[in-house]
Amino acid sequence: MIIDCHGHYTTAPKELQAFRNAQIDGNDNPGPLNISDDQIAETIRNGQLKMQQDRGSDLTIFSPRAAGMGHHIGTAKTSEIWSTLCNDLIHRVVKLFPKNFIGVCQLPQSPGVAPANCIKELERCVKELGFVGCNLNPDPSGGKWIDPPMTDKKWWYPIYEKMVELDVPAMVHVSMSCNPNFHTTGAHYINGDTTAFMQFIMSDIFKDFPTLKFIIPHGGGAVPYHWGRYRGLAQDQKRAPFSELVLKNVFFDTCVYHQPGIDLLTKVIPIDNILFASEMIGAVRGIDPETGHHFDDTKRYVDKAPISAADKQKIFEANARKVYPRLTAQLAKQG
Secondary structure, three states, rough: OEEEEEEEEOHHHHHHHHHHOOOOOOOOOOOOOOOHHHHHHHHOOOOOHHHHHHHOOOOEEEEEEOOHHOOOOOOOOHHHHHHHHHHHHHHHHHHHOOEEEOOEEEEOOEEOOOOHHHHHHHHHHHHHHHOOOEEEEEOOOOOOOOOOOOHHHHHHHHHHHHHHHHOOOEEEEOOOOOOOOOOHHHHHHHHHHHHHHHHHOOOHHHHHOOOOEEEOOOHHHHOOOOOOHHHHHHHOOOOOOOHOOOOOEEEEEEEOOOOOHHHHHHHHHOHHHHEOOOOOOOOEEEEEEEEOOOOOOOOHHHHOOOOOOOHHHHHHHHHHHHHOHHHHHHHHHHH
16 A cells, blocks of 8 residues: 555535635634535546546545645634634545545644643544644744744643644645745745754653654655755754664655655664655645646655665555554555
8 A cells, every 4th residue: 555644625515615715804703614525526536536646546534735734824713613614524535535645734823822722622533533743843933933843841841741642643734825925835945944843853752751752744844855954953963863762753755746755764764754745636636747747746756766575665655654543444444
């Protein structure tokens, strides 16, 4: 099985955005969302499912559109209503296509509100909807970085405790940028990935939570390219080697959209810490004129990477089952 650990519902029916536009205009709860199963099925069959079949993957770990989380919009109540709505829509996708998709939730984060406020929705999604993880935004302010770092015990530890209790990992994923200095997918996403890793290596978070797991998407941002810089910074601060400090807890996906990038990733990052992902249908949707293939057809890059068949199997499947402990059992339930 080939498991894509990073997919978003970017093709949702237009009624979802209409609901969100009403929220943006100041109406927190505009009323029921009228989207039929047929509408959902059409968007998936013509979008993500078609690409799964065309590109040769089997299962997508699926969550609401990352840029659409928009945690900086409105209040915590706004975010709660929006997150519940989006997560329920993911659950409907999974029920319609149980062999192809499995859920990961958006959390109702809000700037200035401690993430403990999200525990109720995380529990609902895992216990009632069968989700296997969550997306955790290190910067709900949308590029202004006003909340404490992810290593702040008072602010973040309650949500980590619940993640450990439920045995679910988090993908560290920012949402849209409202700071004109940071393009959402080209700068803010990569900033978020890189910033989270730097916070992790300067903390004792994984001493406090030995089984806590994070996936850093988009290939880890700048981290693999500057691996030596981060190892050196950690060493200067008398931190433990990365094998002890972070590599039992932090993992990287393959949302890197060219062959040299994937080759670098598989050379620098231990194979046991890499999960296959494409982010499709996501940030980059065009065809690379140098290859004639879509930029985000990342399976091609992994297939061509200079690593063994056994290592490719880890990237394509085994590592995802390890990092998402609920995955195998939930797939069995879904049939």
